[in-house]
Amino acid sequence: MTENPSESHPPGPIMSRRETLQATAGAVALAALPPLSATATSAPALDTNTVTLTMTVNGRxxxxxxxxxxSILDVLRETLNLTGTKKGCNQGACGACTVLVDGRRIVSCLTLASMHDGAQIETIEGLEKDGVLHPLQEAFVEHEGLQCGFCTPGQIMSGLGCIAEGHAGSPEEIQFWMSGNICRCGAYPGIVAAVADAAGRT
Structure with a gap:
């Protein structure tokens, strides 16, 4: 007896097995989504709070x-466009971001700008005056205290702090008090010689 096609298949479009699986998967995914209102209300609001600071940066x-x-580092680089201060590790371990705040050397990547309202900040851009390099900058050139130059701004600013603190009496003392500044090129002999030379000029 021949089967009647109209009795073996219900009326309407016939879906393949693949189409059935795709439709089922889509329905399951749609059911798993939270309601639109819940999604809209549960999204965290963006924090738009800001603080107003006054600072003197390189005399301005x-x-x-x-x-x-x-951080002070991000304010210097992103707001004031003073990109001489480098972002190295961003964890306070390499010293590439060293600047002077109220005369003291700090790693600016770990220092919140909001904690230093009214501060005096000096960066590598503020050392040269009327086209004349600072004596420590000149010493770095003369003693070849750099190779790639990435760490050099932080090395120079840290060297200034080292001299001001009275920790530049000998190469060994300079090495100890400059140990927080890493030079991946290994230009340490020139760096120490430059700091010692500049300390002798002041």
Whole structure:
């Protein structure tokens, strides 16, 4: 007896096995989504709070509106476009971001700008005066205290702090008090010689 096609298949379009699986998967994924209202209300609101700071950077007064979570390094580089201060490890371990704040050397990547309202900040860009290099900058050139140059701004700013602190009396003392500044090129003999030379000129 011949089977009647109209009795073996229900009326309507016939879906392949693949189409059935795809449709089922889509329905399951759609059912797993939270309601639109729940998605809209559960999204965290963006924090738009800012603080206003006044700082003197390289002798110039600055009034800045910054995110309270921003480091001095990011304010210098991203807000003031002073990119001489380098972002190396961003963890306070390499010293590439060293600047002077109120005359003291700090790693600016770990220092919140919001904690230093009214501070005096000096960066590598502020050392040269009227086209004349700072004596420590000249000493770095003369003693070849750099190779790739990436760490050099931090080395120079740290060297200034080292001299000001009275820790440049001998090569061994300079090595100890400059040990927080890493030079991956290994230009340490020239760096130490440059700091010692500049200390002798002041």
């Amino acid at each position: 007064a600055q009034t800045l509106s910054v995110d309270p979570r921003q």
